[in-house]
Amino acid sequence: MTAIAISGSRPITASMGASPLGVASSSELLPAPRGSVMGEEALFTLMSEISDAQTKFAKVKVEETHVAKKHAMAELEKALARQREAAKGGVLGELGLGDVAKVAAIAVSVAAVAVTGGASLAVAGALLSAGAFAVEKTNCFGDASKWVALGMSAAGGVASAASVAAHGAAAAQAASSAAQAGGASASAAAEAGAEAAKNATRTFDNVSLAVQAGTHAMLGAEKIEDAVYAYQADEAGRDAKNAQYQIAHIERVFDEVIEQLKDAKQTKQRGNERLSEIRQTADQTLLVAAGGKA
Amino acid sequence: MTVQGCQGPKSVVCSYDTATEAAASAQTEDANLLPEPMQALATSTDLGAQIAGLILLAGHEQRKSAKLSREAAEAAQKAAEERELKAMHEQATAKLAAGVVGGVMEIQSAAALGSGVDGNRLVAEVKSKVIDGFAKVDTALLNYVADGFGEDAKRAANGASHAKSAIDDARDQDKDARDTINKALDLYKEYLGAKADAQRAAFLKA
Numbered sequence: 001m002t003a004i005a006i007s008g009s010r011p012i013t014a015s016m017g018a019s020p021l022g023v024a025s026s027s028e029l030l031p032a033p034r035g036s037v038m039g040e041e042a043l044f045t046l047m048s049e050i051s052d053a054q055t056k057f058a059k060v061k062v063e064e065t066h067v068a069k070k071h072a073m074a075e076l077e078k079a080l081a082r083q084r085e086a087a088k089g090g091v092l093g094e095l096g097l098g099d100v101a102k103v104a105a106i107a108v109s110v111a112a113v114a115v116t117g118g119a120s121l122a123v124a125g126a127l128l129s130a131g132a133f134a135v136e137k138t139n140c141f142g143d144a145s146k147w148v149a150l151g152m153s154a155a156g157g158v159a160s161a162a163s164v165a166a167h168g169a170a171a172a173q174a175a176s177s178a179a180q181a182g183g184a185s186a187s188a189a190a191e192a193g194a195e196a197a198k199n200a201t202r203t204f205d206n207v208s209l210a211v212q213a214g215t216h217a218m219l220g221a222e223k224i225e226d227a228v229y230a231y232q233a234d235e236a237g238r239d240a241k242n243a244q245y246q247i248a249h250i251e252r253v254f255d256e257v258i259e260q261l262k263d264a265k266q267t268k269q270r271g272n273e274r275l276s277e278i279r280q281t282a283d284q285t286l287l288v289a290a291g292g293k294a
Numbered sequence: 295m296t297v298q299g300c301q302g303p304k305s306v307v308c309s310y311d312t313a314t315e316a317a318a319s320a321q322t323e324d325a326n327l328l329p330e331p332m333q334a335l336a337t338s339t340d341l342g343a344q345i346a347g348l349i350l351l352a353g354h355e356q357r358k359s360a361k362l363s364r365e366a367a368e369a370a371q372k373a374a375e376e377r378e379l380k381a382m383h384e385q386a387t388a389k390l391a392a393g394v395v396g397g398v399m400e401i402q403s404a405a406a407l408g409s410g411v412d413g414n415r416l417v418a419e420v421k422s423k424v425i426d427g428f429a430k431v432d433t434a435l436l437n438y439v440a441d442g443f444g445e446d447a448k449r450a451a452n453g454a455s456h457a458k459s460a461i462d463d464a465r466d467q468d469k470d471a472r473d474t475i476n477k478a479l480d481l482y483k484e485y486l487g488a489k490a491d492a493q494r495a496a497f498l499k500a
Contacts (some may be wrong), residue, residue: 215403224394227390231387235386238382249372263472
C-alpha cells in the first residue's frame with residue numbers, strides 16, 4: 001500500500017501504523033489491506049492461545065488448591081478434636097472406674113492403718129497404689145505402663161493385706177497376754193490403760209500422716225496427669241493453628257489464581273476485540289479499494 | 295538518541311529520551327521473543343503513544359515492585375509463623391516439664407512424709423517441706439521459661455500479622471497498577487480513535 005504522510009507524522013503503512021496492541025489500526029487514515037494485517041491477526045491469535053493456556057493452568061491450580069484446602073480443613077478438625085479430648089482428660093471429675101478402684105485401694109490401705117495401728121506396711125501399700133495410678137496415667141513406661149501399674153497395684157494390695165494380718169496377729173497376742181495376767185494389780189491395769197491411750201494417739205498421728213502422704217502422692221500423680229493432658233492440648237492447639245495458617249495460605253493462593261484467571265479472561269477479551277477490529281478494518285479497506293478502482 | 299517527529303517543549307523531548315532509555319534497558323533486561331507493546335509505544339514518535347507507553351511502563355514497574363514486595367512479605371510471614379509454632383511447642387514442652395517435675399517432687403514429698411509413720415515425724419515433715427520448696431522453685435523456673443516462650447510466640451504472631459498487612463498492601467498496589475494499565479489502554483484507545491477521526495476529517499476536507 002502507498003504510504004501517506006500526514007502533517008509531518010510518520011508514513012502510514014500496515015507494518016508501522018498498526019501497533020501490536022491492535023488499537024493503532026483504527027487510527028490509520030485508510031484501513032490496512034487484509035494481506036498485511038495477517039501478522040497482527042497471528043499475534044492476537046497467539047495472545048488468545050496464551051490466555052487460554054493461562055486459563056487452563058489457573059483452573060488446574062484452582063482444583064489443586066481446593067484439594068489442599070480440604071486436606072487442611074480435615075487436619076484442622078482432627079487437631080481440634082484432639083484438643084477437646086485432651087481438655088476433657090485433664091478434669092479430675094472425669095475419673096474412670098479403674099481410677100476409682102485405685103483411689104479405693106489407697107483409702108483401704110489408710111483405713112487399715114487406722115484399724116490395726118500398723119503403719120509402715122499400710123503406708124507402703126498406699127504409696128504403691130498411688131504410684132500405680134501415676135504410672136498408668138502418665139504412660140511413662142510406654143506399652144509396659146499398664147503391666148507396671150498392675151504389678152504396683154497388686155504389690156500395694158499385698159502390702160495392705162500383710163499389714164492387716166500382721167496387726168491382727170499382734171492384737172490377738174496382746175489379748176492372750178491380758179488373759180494370762182488376769183490377777184494383776186490395779187496399778188498395772190492403769191499403766192496398761194495409759195499405754196493403750198498413748199498407742200491410740202500414736203496410731204491417730206500415724207493415720208493422719210499416712211493420709212497426708214497419700215493425698216500428696218495423689219496430688220502429685222494428678223499434677224503429672226494434668227501436665228500430660230495440658231501438653232497434648234497445647235500440641236493439638238499448635239497443630240490446629242498450623243492448619244489454620246495453611247488454610248489462610250491456600251486461600252490467598254486461590255485468590256491470586258482467581259485474579260490470574262480474571263486477567264487471562266480480560267486479555268483474551270481485549271485480544272478478541274482487537275482482532276475483530278483488525279478484520280473489520282481489513283474488510284473496509286477492501287471495500288474502499290474496490291470502490292476506488294471502480 | 296535522535297528524536298524524530300517529536301516537536302514540542304523540552305520536557306516532551308526529555309520524557310521521550312527517558313522513555314526510550316527505559317525501553318532500551320527493559321529490552322536488555324529480559325529479551326522476549328514476542329514483541330513488547332509497551333516499548334513500541336514508548337519509542338513511538340507519537341506523543342499520545344509515548345504518554346500511554348510511559349504510563350504502561352510505570353504500571354508494569356509498579357506491578358513488578360508489588361510482586362517483589364508481596365514475595366518478601368510472604369516469606370516474612372511464613373518465617374514468623376514457623377517461629378510462632380516453634381515457640382508454642384517449646385512453651386508446651388516447658389509447661390509439661392514443670393508439671394511432671396512438680397508432680398514427681400510432690401510424690402517424693404509424699405514418700406518423705408510417709409517415712410515419718412512409726413518414725414521421726416518432725417524429720418519427715420521437714421524433709422517433705424524441703425522437697426516441696428524445691429518443687430516450687432523448679433516449677434516456677436520452668437513456668438518462667440514457658441512464659442518466655444509464650445512471649446516469643448506472641449511476638450512472632452505479631453510479626454506474622456504485620457507481614458500479612460504488608461501482603462495486603464502489596465496486593466492493593468498491584469491492583470492499583472493494573473487499574474493504571476487498564477486506564478492507560480482505554481485512554482490510548484480513545485486517543486487513537488479521536489486522532490483517526492481528525493485525520494479522516496482533514497483528509498476529506500483536502
